Amino acid sequence: MRTTFVVFWKATAIFQFGVAVAWGAPMLYKNQNQPDENVRYLQTVGFVLVAAVPMLAMSYLTAPFVKRVAIEIPDPARRSLHALLAFSRNVPPATRLEFTTLRAFPWERTTGVTMSDLRAIPAQKGRFANIELVKTKQYLEHRKKKGILMKVWEVLAEPRWKFYVKEGRSYTIKTRVPGVWENIAVAIKQQTLKEAEKELERLLKMKKALKTGHKRPMSRALPAIPIRISPPEAPKLRRQTLRSQAKR
Template sequence: MLTLGLLRKAHRTPLRFDTLGLRNVTARELRLRQNVHLSGLRFESTTPKPKPSTEAVSQLPPPKFAFPERICVYHAGTGRITFLACLKISTLFIFVFFGFVVTPAYYEKEGLSPTVLRTTLSAIVPLVFVAYTTSPFVSFIHMRIPPFARQSEDMLRRFVRTLPPTTELDVTSMSFIAKPRASKVKLEDLYRVNRRLGIVNLARDTKAENAARRWYMFRAVGNFSAQPSSNTVTRASWVWESIMNTIKTRQV
């Protein structure tokens, strides 16, 4: 009986030890898992949230407007512009041919004679006449409008009805060699005139602008020919008529 009791105790003791060890291992694993979980939460909470990139913001569609920032209010017509450009270039060729080819040949042959005088006039007169009559010719005019006036035609009409004097106009004329010349003027600088047999109908004072230019630079354009009857703009053609009515009071 004593032997059987000792054997029973010997078998029970390892079983109790193993049970306690198993409980200790399980508790350690649970603590380790909790620590890992908490550290993960702490890492997620301290990680900064990504901000939206500027590229994504720049890819947003721009607001739509009914009119561009620079609206064309006057256009003289493609045919008229092309004809005058060809006329200017042809006049230059005539001047070069009669002035540097024909006139020197007659002068060497006849000396100072009526023929030399005629060929000289044939070179100079067309050049001066074309330059005098076509220099104020305006090809097209653009007007800068604020964003609120670009939203619809009704808003544009409200803006044009009360045009501020500081409204900027980009007037494009034609130079001596048929090259476009852009003149940035303000509405308050223009006034109505009747010069050069009615060819010039708009003018501005260019004394201050010419004083700031170098001696080798072209003089600023002060006379413009932009007749309302020659306007070929189809969209919002009434804008130029309103502009002419606005500057009508500045006639001198």
């Protein structure tokens, strides 16, 4: 039901934009009541931009909306619902998940993620997501190596970094495995808290190191002692007098 609601309003916004471009814009540009062609051109461009606002707003607001979640499940966990619930309570970090969302057009887009790369987002006014995909160091390094055309193509492919999955057993009771996603959501929140604690501990260590360990000792300059250099004394010469010569 919720998926149908989102698809309907996305299709409505796209249809409204198409009508504005195909019918409204040409009529506005050919308006004979405005003789200045430049003014007609500016009016047409402004009309098209305003008509695109609902479509862009719907694309942005509904981008994190998740239609379906698929989880990679090992064979032992497939044998019974009890085994599956036990697996969901202790999900390995390397478990693969697939989030199916809707593009700007009401078509599906699948994003593959790893359990260890997911973080819970706290509820906030104006925020339309509750799960975030962390951009790993490997991804950032790989993206730097891409050219401009590849980066533009990546943007056009509408990558997903935030997701919104309805929480609560009332939303998953109709599925064949109720309770599985609730356990996975709890695991995502727990690993988010652990990562936050590690980051806080790292920052505290850095702060402590800056205060104590990594400070260079201040070198104190010795007081300057004036050195007096006395001029060399001339050797004393004995005077020879007439009396001393007479004694000899």
